[in-house]
Amino acid sequence: MTAVSEEIVDVSIPVLVDPDTGERYxxxxxxxxxxxxxxxxxxLDDRQDSTPINMDRDLSSDGELLTYYLFIQVYDYFAEKGWWGPDGQRTPCMLQFDISGENRGNASYGEFQDGFHIFSFSIDDGAGQSLQVIAHEFTHGVSSTNHIGQYENETGALDEALSDLIGNTVEADIRQWSPSENPWLNGFRRAHKYQHALYAWDEFYTPFTDHPDDWNDEGNVHDNSHLISILAWRMYEIGMTPRDVFDFWFTFDLTLTPKTDFAETAMKAAWCAEIAGLSEYAPAIQQAVEDLKLDDNSLPEYLKDHQGMIVYENPLDEVNVKAGFFDPLHDEEFATWPAAGTNKVAAVFGEGTCWVVFVQTSEEDNLVVWNSAEKTWESADPERLTEIVENCDSDYYIEIFSGGTITELGE
Ligand SMILES: [Zn+2]
Known part of the structure; x- marks a missing residue:
């Protein structure tokens, strides 16, 4: 069949046959x-509308067959090593397909419910047809079996990173990708373009928050995960194969406790290399984790010479706020929040960029914007902010003139 990527895929799948009617499911x-x-x-709690898929009557499209087929490939990749199913115990899996068409681009692991590991996929789009994405979701099941911590801040970011890393190695190994052919890995070559930080307090780094919720992606788990995922790049650079990288991270996954955080990741990395039989890489892995500065999330004392930092005390009374940065010249947006345990907002940017800074609460109508000319916070609303940005009103610009500068805002 033809995948959405236009790749032609030969699919053979097991089916269930109803002995009475001969119908195939x-x-x-x-x-x-x-x-x-x-x-x-x-x-997930209301599955009365769920129906088994009768192959002869119900197939909405080839997309369901393809996702099912790829899921089996992922299942078998783990099973070959002796780990059957997401929890390693042959517990049943349910793949539920969205037929409403309302959840495009969606793939998720819905945890363990009613005796099943539940996975959800939209059909006929890239998410359900990517080995890497399916292996990512499968790994969420592995990590939760191995006691990953709460889905927030560092432990949530680790959960995402393990899924990204292991998911990617599964596809890289099955498809025999070289590192240069690996599209996910190549994304890290231009990390800043995609707003990925390469180490703690690099550009686009967001600190951990005291208020993880929907509004900030539970403490930015999908972005902070890149701090760990970037290690994959370093691992391929020192000559590890996808299988080595898989073995390393799977071993790490097995050493998880609910409290494993970034600092502990840095501590355990060399040891995990030893027990995975990869001790020749242990010193280089140790160096790579140290370069990420995972164990110290205090504000940086000095900056790289092409970077500047904007710092200020949260100007609003509320503590759960989002700090918005908008670069009108490059049409770029970035959001962060006060670092956990403080009321201070800080963000690092590249030299020569220019930002309009605002702070808002979850009731987004109320916000304050920094007026650079008057050196004061000005209360505004979303329309006023749009006006400032669209008119390129330079009274509100904060420019990172030269590297190493720290711009403190305050009244
Ligand atoms: Zn995920």
Missing amino acids: LGDKERLIFCVDTADIRA
Whole structure:
């Protein structure tokens, strides 16, 4: 069949046969993987609308077959090593497919419910047709079995990083990608373009927050994960193969406790290399984790010579705030918040960039914007902010003139 990427894929899959009618359903008795169509993939607790997929009657498209087929490839990759299913114990998996079309680009692990590991996929788009994405979701099941901590801040970022790293190695190994052919890895070559920090308090670094919630992606777990994921790049550079990288991170996953955070990751890395049989790489891995500055998240004392920092005390009374930075010249946006345990906002940017700075609460109508000309916070609303940005009103610009500068805002 033809994938959305236009790749032609040969698909062969196990099916379940109803002995009375001979009808075929999408599922596998051996691996205990069952596929269902569902009207709303977000309503995990309300699955009465879920129906088994009768291959002869119900297939909405080839997309379901393809996701199911790729899921089996991921399952078998882990099983070959002796780890059956997300929890390693052959517990059944349910793949639910969104047939409403409302959840495009969605793939998720919905945790363990009613005896099943639940995975949800939208059909006919890249998410459900990517080995890496499916292996990412599968790894969430592995990590939760191995006691990953709360899905917030450092432990949430580790959860995402393990899924990204292991998910990527599974696809890289199955497809025999060289590092230069690995699109995910190549993203890190231009980390700043994608707003990824390369180490703590690099450009686009967001500190941990005292108020993880939906509004800040539980403490920016999907971005802070890159601080760990970037290690994959270093690992390939020192000659590790996808299988080595998989073995390293799987070993690390097995050493998780609910409290494993970034500092502990840095501490355990060399030891995990030893127990994974990769001791020749241990010194280089140790160096790589040290370069990430994972164990010290206090404000940097000095900056690289092409970077500047903007710092200020949260000007609002509320503590749960988002600090917005908008670069009108490059049409770039960046958000952060006060660092955990402080009321201070800080962000590092590249030399020559120029930012309009505002702070808002979750009721986004109220916000304050920094007026550079008057050196004061000015109360505004979203329309006023748009006006400032669209008119390129330079009274509100804060420019990072030269590297090493720290611009403190305050009344
Ligand atoms: Zn994830």
